[in-house]
Amino acid sequence: MTTALAALSRRCAPAMRRTIRASTSNGTTATAGGANGRTNAYSAALLCGVRDRPFVSCATTGLTPLHARWFSSVKSKWGVVNGDIKARVVQLVDDDGKITPNVPVNQALVEAKKRGVDLVQVSSNGDQVVCRMFDAKKRLFSMKKAAKPQKPKQDKEVVFGVKIEGHDIKVKVEQVKKFLSKGHKVKVTVKFAQQYHLKNKSLQQIKLIEESIGADVGVADQAPREQFGGVYTYFAPAAPTK
Numbered sequence: 001m002t003t004a005l006a007a008l009s010r011r012c013a014p015a016m017r018r019t020i021r022a023s024t025s026n027g028t029t030a031t032a033g034g035a036n037g038r039t040n041a042y043s044a045a046l047l048c049g050v051r052d053r054p055f056v057s058c059a060t061t062g063l064t065p066l067h068a069r070w071f072s073s074v075k076s077k078w079g080v081v082n083g084d085i086k087a088r089v090v091q092l093v094d095d096d097g098k099i100t101p102n103v104p105v106n107q108a109l110v111e112a113k114k115r116g117v118d119l120v121q122v123s124s125n126g127d128q129v130v131c132r133m134f135d136a137k138k139r140l141f142s143m144k145k146a147a148k149p150q151k152p153k154q155d156k157e158v159v160f161g162v163k164i165e166g167h168d169i170k171v172k173v174e175q176v177k178k179f180l181s182k183g184h185k186v187k188v189t190v191k192f193a194q195q196y197h198l199k200n201k202s203l204q205q206i207k208l209i210e211e212s213i214g215a216d217v218g219v220a221d222q223a224p225r226e227q228f229g230g231v232y233t234y235f236a237p238a239a240p241t242k
Helices: 001-010 013-025 035-050 064-075 105-113 136-147 166-181 194-213
Strands: 091-093 100-106 118-125 129-133 156-161 185-190 218-220 230-237
Touching: 001 218, 035 194, 035 230, 091 105, 100 105, 105 118, 118 136, 118 194, 129 136, 156 166, 166 194, 166 218, 185 194, 194 230
Parallel strands: 091 129, 156 185
Antiparallel strands: 091 100, 118 129, 185 230, 218 230
16 A cells, blocks of 8 residues: 555655655655655545646635635536636637637636636637536436437328217217327328228218318328228328428
């Protein structure tokens, strides 16, 4: 464990030197192989672990430690966000594209916190660091959702019996209208099975169903056709009115 801590302390030389100077000023000599040396290495390693990530100073922003942790905790695909921004002064771009130059980063962070959004570094060219304010996680989610390929609408089918009437036909018509309102194309089939003499009645049912649906909801895109003991047609969603 001592070896691991010593290795960590070597990566944190500045912090370790401060710790050693503090112990020396109290009359203690730091020896690399002695107990005091191990104590100093341990203290420096702990200090390095605590300071492993950049954070916003509460003293400079006037915020509570809880707020400071909020700035450092945001992780997103945007890269440098909130407390990880190292520039002291940034060029701030608002939602309308207006640029406010030379804004102290602490001031920008406080304003972002007030709005409940993130301060995001969008570009950097030397000393010119450009930032915007927005909800980084929410915008990333929206971009992923927009980039996700949309599944094509699947055709639906509603089957009517040739002898259906009254309440039952209204229920099935409402089902057709529901599918149409969601953008689905609907195949409406009226079955007469072995009763071929009822074919004309099936055609009449198709006509009645079309009238019940209404041209403002869906329109038949082909004449009724016969298939497997029944007749069918397709209804497509009506074009939106301008």
